[in-house]
Amino acid sequence: MRIILATFVLLACAACGPAGGRHSVVAAFYPLAYAAREVGGTAYAVHDLTPAGSEPHDVELTPQAVAEIQRAGVVLYLSHGFQPAVSDAVRQASGKRVDVLAGLPVRRSDPHVWLDPVLYARIVRRVGAALERPGEARALAARVLRLDVAYRRGLAHCTRRDFVTSHAAFGYLAARYGLRQIAITGIDPESEPSPQELASLARLVRREHIGTVFFERLVSPKLAQTVAREAGARAAVLDPIEGLTAQEARSGATYLTLMRRNLAALREALGCR
Numbered sequence: 015m016r017i018i019l020a021t022f023v024l025l026a027c028a029a030c031g032p033a034g035g036r037h038s039v040v041a042a043f044y045p046l047a048y049a050a051r052e053v054g055g056t057a058y059a060v061h062d063l064t065p066a067g068s069e070p071h072d073v074e075l076t077p078q079a080v081a082e083i084q085r086a087g088v089v090l091y092l093s094h095g096f097q098p099a100v101s102d103a104v105r106q107a108s109g110k111r112v113d114v115l116a117g118l119p120v121r122r123s124d125p126h127v128w129l130d131p132v133l134y135a136r137i138v139r140r141v142g143a144a145l146e147r148p149g150e151a152r153a154l155a156a157r158v159l160r161l162d163v164a165y166r167r168g169l170a171h172c173t174r175r176d177f178v179t180s181h182a183a184f185g186y187l188a189a190r191y192g193l194r195q196i197a198i199t200g201i202d203p204e205s206e207p208s209p210q211e212l213a214s215l216a217r218l219v220r221r222e223h224i225g226t227v228f229f230e231r232l233v234s235p236k237l238a239q240t241v242a243r244e245a246g247a248r249a250a251v252l253d254p255i256e257g258l259t260a261q262e263a264r265s266g267a268t269y270l271t272l273m274r275r276n277l278a279a280l281r282e283a284l285g286c287r
């Protein structure tokens with residue numbers, strides 16, 4: 015019965031065309047949805063597959079979300095095992111499928127390219143090409159590249175170059191601005207370090223006078239707070255911008271404002287002048 019119903023829904027919607035005259039875009043998570051909404055304007059209805067306030071790695075999809083991917087005009091997603099359920103569903107998509115990691119300098123299957131403004135500007139232009147809105151994409155890319163200037167200036171003269179993060183989301187950002195990321199967990203926030211690894215990290219933080227251990231809002235701060243406490247360091251937020259919390263969404267936070275907030279947090283932690 016379920017199979018028959020699903021087939022019926024797919025057939026019905028193959029014929030129904032753009033909803034309310036707007037073209038449908040499905041974006042795998044917040045940074046792609048943000049780019050699509052800014053670039054697409056009112057001509058596109060953008061749906062973010064990762065629910066607000068949840069963390070996008072290994073997101074699970076409802077049958078409705080799978081059907082939406084299959085019939086969307088454009089699907090924006092990341093390959094390299096970031097969201098295997100999305101990559102699977104994309105194989106049956108009938109519209110344009112855009113893997114935004116394709117053609118970018120991806121290292122060690124690390125998907126976190128959006129935290130490097132230079133790479134994110136390239137993603138924005140790719141979204142502009144997919145949505146056939148190159149002018150709007152150029153305007154947003156220019157705003158994103160102003161972040162690059164701010165980061166270059168803001169991180170040029172600092173006492174420290176090492177920073178400790180919750181999961182390893184900031185590798186591209188660190189490489190771009192000559193910093194070194196020390197992550198408590200791996201590329202995926204689910205990977206758990208052993209008590210020995212935590213203790214040795216706390217010793218490193220203390221020995222190197224790192225002073226701040228960063229945590230994030232969408233995963234539990236427990237590990238970061240443990241390391242900070244053991245090392246006598248403070249804990250502060252550095253946002254991997256993988257999604258907005260409900261409070262951030264209400265207060266009008268965007269990729270651009272969160273990147274500015276991250277720069278301020280890094281400058282304080284690294285003792286930048």
Ligand SMILES: [Zn+2]
Binds near residue numbers: 254256
């Ligand atoms: Zn991540």
